Amino acid sequence: MDRRGRGQSGDTLPYVAEHEFEDVAALVDSIPGTVRVLRHSYGALCSLEATLLTPRIHKLILNEPPMYTTTDISYPEDSLDRYDALLRAGDAERALLMLYEVGQTPADEVHMLQSQPNWQARVAAAHTIPREVLAVRDYAADPARFRSMSTPILFLLGGETLPIYTAATQALHRWLPHSQIVVLPGQPHDAVVTAPDLVSREVLHYFLDAA
Numbered sequence: 001m002d003r004r005g006r007g008q009s010g011d012t013l014p015y016v017a018e019h020e021f022e023d024v025a026a027l028v029d030s031i032p033g034t035v036r037v038l039r040h041s042y043g044a045l046c047s048l049e050a051t052l053l054t055p056r057i058h059k060l061i062l063n064e065p066p067m068y069t070t071t072d073i074s075y076p077e078d079s080l081d082r083y084d085a086l087l088r089a090g091d092a093e094r095a096l097l098m099l100y101e102v103g104q105t106p107a108d109e110v111h112m113l114q115s116q117p118n119w120q121a122r123v124a125a126a127h128t129i130p131r132e133v134l135a136v137r138d139y140a141a142d143p144a145r146f147r148s149m150s151t152p153i154l155f156l157l158g159g160e161t162l163p164i165y166t167a168a169t170q171a172l173h174r175w176l177p178h179s180q181i182v183v184l185p186g187q188p189h190d191a192v193v194t195a196p197d198l199v200s201r202e203v204l205h206y207f208l209d210a211a
Helices: 017-030 042-050 080-086 092-101 107-114 119-124 126-138 163-175 198-207
Strands: 035-040 058-062 154-156 177-182
Touching: 035 042, 035 080, 035 154, 035 198, 042 058, 042 126, 058 198, 080 092, 080 126, 092 107, 092 126, 092 163, 107 119, 119 126, 154 163, 154 198, 163 177, 177 198
Parallel strands: 035 058, 058 154, 154 177
Antiparallel strands: none
16 A cells, blocks of 8 residues: 555645554455555554554564664754755655665665666655654654554564664564564665565565464
């Protein structure tokens, strides 16, 4: 599914992150039978929260949900202003590349993302990124809210990802009683792009396991 303002998904302003959580729960509740959910990054965080809104998620795979409260992270104070200025100037691609640079994404990973068929879709969704960054920044993670969660969860963690994602994944794993972590050796944050066969094997193994 596309998040709000992306692809063919509609949008409602002002943006409220909780609506993303509700969207995932609503989609899950509309599907008959057993539902398994796989999400990446901010989408993974939205899906984790959706699990508190619906009992119908049978299994959940989350690839590196971000939580800025778990580690020190600092961006130049003018980053979002510069980003918005580029968007207003009609240069969404340059804005996106600036954000990857500020976020310390390795150059070879950025080049790989640019070579993918969905790169233009990423560029088209550039206007949604600042609000999602702010939503993650303001996300107040409370371990107590997750203690009664019974949904089995698998965290995928790149062996060469950024520290913020490692810290967030490890923290959530500690908080969630029915979770486990699989480390993807040598992979960055976007392992689904850099190692699709490896990710597919882990996903199918977990989702098709009868346990």
